[in-house]
Amino acid sequence: MQTEPFGLPVQDSRVLVPEWFQRDTTEVAKELVGCLLCRQLETGEIVRARITETEAYLGIADAACHTFGGRKTPRTQVMYGDGGHFYVYQTYGMHFLLNVITQPAGVPEGVLLRAAMAEGQPARWLAGPALLTRGLCVDKSFYGKRVSPESALWIEQDGCTPPVIARPRIGIDYAGEAREWPLRFCWEKHPSLSRP
DNA sequence: CTGTAGATCTTCT
DNA sequence: GAAGATCTACAGG
Secondary structure, three states: OOHHHOOOOOOOOOOOOOOOOOOHHHHHHHHHHHOOEEOOOOOOOOEEEEEEEEEOOOOHHHOOOOHHHHOOOOHHHHHHHHOOOOEEEOOOOEEEEEEEEEEOOOEEEEEEEEEEEEOOOOOOOOOHHHHHHHHHHOOOOOOOOOEEHHOOOOEEEOOOOOOOOEOOOOOHHHHHHHHOOOOOEEEEEOOOOOOO
C-alpha cells in the first residue's frame, strides 16, 4: 500500500537475511528500491533510510565491474564470497561507496547503493553514493561484514513497492558497450535521486 | 543552466 | 605513474 508520497512512513518490516541476496543480481537491485537501509550509530540511535536508487554490477562479463574478466585483487576479494555481505571501497581518494554482494560464493557480483531518503531529513541528504555513506557514517570498516543487525548495518523490507525505472549506469563511460546496459534502477521521479 | 577544475589517495599497471 | 562506480564550487552564457 503506497499512500504517502515517497514511501514514508515506515510500515511493519522484516530484516532481509544474507540468503535473500544470493540470487540474480539484477532482480536484487530492482527489489532493493523501496527497501530500508538501517544503520545503528555508536550512540545507539537507529537511522532508517528508504533506498531510492541502485545499480547492478554483473561480475566477470561486465566491463564496469571491478571483477571484470575474473580479476581478483585484495580489494575485490570479498566479491567472490557469499552474497549478503558488504563490499566497501574508496574512490577519488575521499569517498566510500557501499555495495551489497549478491549470488553464491564464486560469482562476484553486487549492487551499488546510490541514493536513499531518511524520514525527517532533507530529500537530498543521501542523494548520491558518497553522500549516502557519509550521512550514515559508513566507511571501510564495513568491508566484508554481513548484512545484518549485528553489523550495525542492515536492510529491511516492508511491502513498499514503488514505481521503478531502468537507466544506464552513472560514471562508467570507460566500460565499452556495458555502459549502455540498463542496470541503474530508480524510484521514478523521486526527489532524492542522485541524478534525474 | 552548462562546463570545468580541484580535492585527495588507494589500487593496480 | 595514472585513473577512478564522486562532490562541490565557481565561471561563463
